[in-house]
Each structure stands twice: as structure tokens, then as C-alpha cells.
Amino acid sequence: MEQNAAISSKDNICAEGKVESKDILRILESHNKDRGGLISILEEIQSEYGYLPEEALRIVSERTGRSLVDIYGVATFYRFFSLQAKGKHLICACLGTACHVRGAPRIVAELEQQLTIKAGQTTPDKEFTLETVNCLGACALGPVVVIDGHYFSKVRKSKVKQLLEQAGEGFDKFDIGKDERIFPIEVSCPHCNHSFKDKTFAIDGYPCLKINVATDHQQGWIRLSCLYGSYSVSTEFEIPEGMVVNFICPHCNSEIHSTSDCSQCGAPMIPMLVDGGGIVSICTRRGCKNHMLDLV
């Protein structure tokens, strides 16, 4: 019974943010047995209020008999504690070594610029707090940014703005990582700039895109749907599932070189220019549906 009451009152103070001495006393009570549990006590207070309110610290001082100066000393020594209320959304960017060598300082700079605050500060409208941390232990994913508990891996500078917009609206509304837009695009060769559009053949009801492909033994055309998000294709010869092929421009005959590796299967991704500015990259492995679109 006790327990239940405690839990529900916890929810209440979180919502209102008002310091009630009985809540602080309850926290103190639960740490009564530990010797030297001050840090745990402060941690618990911070997890309820999001920061260490002055009134709370005064109560802790009175009850534990430790001077306020002493408590203030501890509260300011450790990076984890904050004496100021934090914003609605907490952004935590990793500046650990692994993330640093993968460009984390530039991500933090971009976050600072977009939010017009410095790391450690909260926006005036109390929406965002930006913090940095030295390693989250997820170094393989670096640079890492954690927003309201969601981990974002290999964050690029160009993604920062979108992340902040989504954070503002709440991530629950977005199915992160999915892009279900379907619309036609016209693309051309990055070497000769010639369009791949092929009006003689329709796929998905639109003129298709025609490019030449080559394997070790064969050469021929592949026709792709020009609908972004559609995977309909037709090929001149059968390409086995899983095979990686070379793409060649039918106009200038140069091979379209890969600029990155597929994040899903590791095969090369090739870029094509999108009319109106931008790039679409597609995976060269038959059957792999990975693609990326960057529009201007």
C-alpha cells in the first residue's frame, strides 16, 4: 500500500514540479540505512524533478545535518547534477573519443547553431536542453545523439535539423527509419548529365528509367520505376537475387562509380542526379531495396 501511494505521488510532483517536503522526506527515509548515501539521495531528487531545486537541498541539509555548503559542493562537483530546471526535450550529444574522431564536434556545433544555445544550456522557451557526455558506451554507432531516450546513430550534420523538428513534435508520431512517400523523379547520369528517362516503356504507369548493367559475363539493360519508393524493375537478362552488378550510363558509356556502401548489405551504392537538384543513391545488389534520397 505504502509503495503504491509513493509511486502515484511521484507522478504528481513530476507533473507539477512543486517541491513538497513530504516527498523529500520519503526519499531521505528510503536512504536512511546507507552510510553516506548523499549522492544517491541527490540522484533520486534529480530524477523526480529533473534538477535539484533549492528548497529540496535545504530540506536535505536540515535532515541529514550536513551543511548546505557541503551539499552544494557535491551538487556542483558532479556533472550529472543540475541546479537549473531542464527543458522539455533533453538532447545529449556524445563527445567521447570514438565519436570525436568521427566528427562529433561538428554535430554539437550544428546543434548549438540550430538551437542558438551553447551546450549545457536550455532554450529560452524551455523546449530543449542541450548536454554533452563523454561516451555513452555505444561507440560503434558514433557519432551518437540521444534525444529523449531515443538513440540516433552515425548522425550527420545534415540530419540535425530534421531530428530537432521531429523531437519537437514527439518521436512517437514518426516511424523512424521509414520513408513511405511515393512520387516520380527524373534522374540523370552523374558523368554526362544525360537523363535516364525512357519514354518508350512504362513501369507503374510512368515512363521508366533505363540504365545498362553488367555482370562478369553479361551485359544488358535494366528498367527501373521512376517512382521513388517503388521497387518494380525489368531486366534484359536474368540477374540472380543477391548478385551485385555494375551500372553503366547508356549515353556516355562510363561506369557509374560507387560513392558509399549500402548500410544494409554492404554492396556499393551508386549515385544518380535528380532533376531539380539532389541525389538518389541505390544499392547495386539485386534484391536489396536500400536507397537514399537527398533532395535540394
Next chain:
Amino acid sequence: MSTVATAKLASLEELEALRSSIRVEQQKTQTTVALCCGTGCQAYGSGRLIEVFAEALAKEGLEDSVRVRATGCHGFCERGPLVVIHPKGTFYQRVGPDDVGEIVAKTVKQGELIERLLYVDPQTKEKAQTEEQVGFYKHQHRLVFGNNGAIDPKSIRDYLAVGGYAGLAKALSELKPDELIEQITESGLRGRGGGGFLTGRKWRSCREAEGEPKYVLCNGDEGDPGAFMDRSIMEGNPHSVLEGMVIGAYAIGSNHGYIYVRAEYPLAVENLGIAIRQAEELGLLGEDILGTGFDFEIRINRGAGAFVCGESTALMASIEGKIGDPRAKYIHTTDVGLFGKPSNLNNVETWANVPLIVNRGAEWFSSMGTEKSKGTKVFSLVGKINNTGLVEVPMGVSLRDIIYKVGGGIPDGRKFKAVQIGGPSGGCIPESLLDTPVDFEQLTELGAMMGSGGLIVMDEDTCVVDIARYFMNFLCEEACGKCTPCREGTKIMLDILGRICQGKGEAEDMDKLEALGEQVQLTSLCGLGTSAANPVLSTLQYFREEYETHVKDKRCPAGVCRQLITFSVTPEACTSCAMCVKACPVEAISGGTRKGKGKDRVRVPALIDQDKCIKCRACHEACKFDAVVIS
């Protein structure tokens, strides 16, 4: 949690009986889907996969015969989420929710492979069907990490099934405390937290120290940014740490233990907490352990984000609820430690090694490694490396093997430049010394150190002056401020490094750094200060030209230091895709467009206005065709 036998085990026989019954029960389920739920894989969404698997299995009516096991980190974080299907050990990587249905229908039901989800070796192009065939795992020797993929860290029954707490049973029944200490000393086990102190010797000092009660502590602070092996042990196999601590406490004669865990590791705190509760329920922790009359309790203390609290005296101050100030160690903590009592502090990985040694013997352990460094070491291999993740190798393996054989080399065809080992207090090792074996002494000789095991690989795009500045900044911020040489020395070195990176370096700066570094090394109070100059001194030693290029030519060869670089577009390489134009935050780029229709279309290459450019690198990152060059 556990459904059977929550009663306390009153004897060793009861422990063995429980173990047998668990094994019999587990053999009933033939197929297990082991799903990595370490922090890395969770960030990639493996948490959701558990539900999806459960649903898919239920749909096929397989929910009772197939077990889905959420395990700790398998180490190969680069390729997460990872799924291993036993008994065959089929290894799938980068598994998404869309793949689950197919995995259940094909692999689980019919044993068929799904080619697309297999790992393809980037060099040989060969597909690996099991973990052992993957280059990353093939060259490792996993002991401490051996069971991470095989157990659910939240289940003590899993730990018992793989032989858990057998070491404790053996220690309590067959060995006297002195013999136990002798065994650990003979094994040659040395502290994995940085210093490499002989564990057995430390235990002996604490056992012989006067004063009661004695404390046994576990250092899970893992302050080294870029290292996460302790985290993965605490999260993935928490019972191995507890078992080691109970054995140590028995040897030392202590009844109270603390585990100090970093604030950033909530999952480790959670899993350790669950493990403690389960061990207490079974009488493997708490009062009268296994009916032998030995008592030992463990509490968890969370850190609050201060690097210096990894240092032993600061850590103890922090547990006492004080500011984490270190003190001079004329008197060892084994004599006067936590609450003024004899205390024995060991690192997480050190503790996790203890049950293995007790189980398999000192000789077995000391047969691995070099003359003075025994056993294996876990490294977190990160930075500019193909296979990022946790690797466990025998001591004595060369850095080159770790980077190229296990790590798969440097991505994007870049050239290796240096590897930073030992965290903020470690050093940078160049290509020419890569054949150095990992060994406490040899690394220290090179001006680096084993540290806790962070290995940060850097390629030619990493600037060593910038790295030295990064570590100095870190240490300067984390210095507790108690002693002057460290507080002021790190600040002045940081200022000098900052100046060099801004192109305002002076010819004598390098000598100044060296002199100052040596002084700080000699005169600081604690380990933070005495090792603070390592990153600067080691980069000066091996990469002096790069410093000179910064100072004399005002150039940053790696293209990192903002004030020393310019950006320009190579018109021949520019495809006019306009990505850079879009990326530029200050509208410094013109052109980058295409004009006209059909055959008459012409390209206008992009052009960067140097006066407007703020050198933010956005264009360089946006360009897919390497047309934006840094010089």
C-alpha cells in the same frame, strides 16, 4: 522471476542438483533464438525484435518449443542487430522487423539459410554461416566474454546452466582463503582497470591489514571515453562479476561489498540489481552463503559523472557521499580505504576473470599471454575501423593483428595513421610500432599504457594535434582541482595546443609542452595528473612533424583544424548536383546547377566564396563525388 526453486540453497550439493535440473529442462527446447540486446543493438532497435519474434513464433505455434533469449552484447556492434539461431549457431546480422517472419518460417522451422542476412567478408567476399566463421570472431579468444551470447543476463538459471557459481562453490569448499590468494597470485592476474597491479598481492595486503570491517569494491566507473567493455560485462554477464566478488571477499575476509557504476549506464545498474536479488534468493549472496556460514552483501552505488571518481581514493570518497577528491596514497587503500577501513578495489573485468581462474586453475590462466601479462584482455575497438566492437584477445597479440585481422582494417580505403590506447591517460602509437604485443610493460615503454582497454583507431583524416587537444581538454575539465600542477598544468598545455590548432603556434611551443608535461607528470597528486601529459608527449614523440607543420607552415595536413584549411571545388569532379549549395549555412556557394534541356543541358560547377566561407565542412560532407577538397 524464476519459477522453480526460489528457496535458498543450503549446500553445494543443492547447487549442483539445481544446475542439473536446469540443464535437463533447457535441453527440452531444442531451438533458441539469441537476440543481442546490448546497448548498441538496442539503439538499432533490437528491443522491438523481441516482440516481433514472439509474435511470429506464436503464429506458427512454436512459442513453447522455441526460446527467444535476449542476451547481452556479442561485441560486433557494427553489424547490429545480431541474431544467432541455436543449435546450429546460424548468425544473422542487421536484422530488421521485416526479416523476422522469414527467419521463423525458413531458418527456425526448416533450417534453411537466408543468404541476404549472412555476414559477407568485405575482403574475401565469403559468406559466414556461424559466428566462428566471421573474421571478427575467428581471431578472438573469448573467455570473459565467452558466455555473453549464451545467457540472458536477467536469468540466474542461464548463468547456472553454463557452469556459473561453480567457482564459488569450489572456493568455499576446497580452498582456504590463503590458498585462494596464492592461486590468484600464481595465475599472474593483473588489474584490468589501468595500473596492472597484481591482483593476488593486493588481496593479500588487504587480508593482512588491520581493521574491521573490510570492504570489497568493484570499479565500474569506466570513465575512459570510447571504451565500453566493463559496461558490456555488467550488462551482459553480471553474475560473473558478483561471483568474482564473493570469491574475493571470502579470500580477503570481507562481508560488505560495493559496486560503483557510472551514471551513464542505467542498464548495467538494472541488470546488476536483478542479479543481486536473484543471487540472494538462491543463497549465493547474503547470509550463510551455500550453508557455509560465510556472509557477504553487495550494494550498488551510482556515480554522478566525474572521471576522477574512477581513481581509487576518489571513488571511495564518492561512495561516502563526498566530493570525489583523490588523496595522496602514502597509506594504501588496502590499509585505510572506504570509511577509513581496509578496502580492496578491483575493476569489473578483473573480477570477471576470477571465477574462470578458480574453475580452471592458475596454470591454465598463466599459459596464455606474455611473460608478465597473463590471460586475455578485452578491448573496445572504435574509431576509423571497419569492425567496431568489443574484442577479447590473449595478451601478447600484436596491435596489428587486432586492427587488421579482428578489426578488418580501415574503412573507405583510407590509410592508417595511429592508434590511441589507454584512454585519456594513454598514448598514440604509430604504424611503425604496430607489431608491439599488448603487454603492460611494452605499452608503457612506448609512452602509452594498457589503461582499461580503449583502442581508438585513427586514419589520415585525423589530426594528432587535435586529438592531443581533445584529451587535454577532457582532462582539464575533469581535473578535480585539488593539486596545482595538474589543475594549472593541464590548463596551460590546453592553451598552447589550442593556439597551435588555430595557427598561432610559436616555434618554442613544442619544447614548452614537453617541459611542462614532464613536470606535471612528476608533481601531480593522483593518477589523473601523473598521466595527463601522455597524449601530448606521445604525439610529440611520434608525430612531431605534424606539430611543426601546424606551427611553421600554418597547415593542418589532415584537414581538421578549421583555421588552417580552405575549401574549394574541383570543377572537373563537380556534377552540379547542388548538394553543397543546399548544405552551406551561409550561402557561400554559387553555381552547382544545370541549365537548359536535353542535349543542350550544361553544367555550372559550384564555386565557394572564400570570404563568406566559415569552414564548417558542410559542403565537404554533402558532396558524394569528392569534388569539394580541403587544402
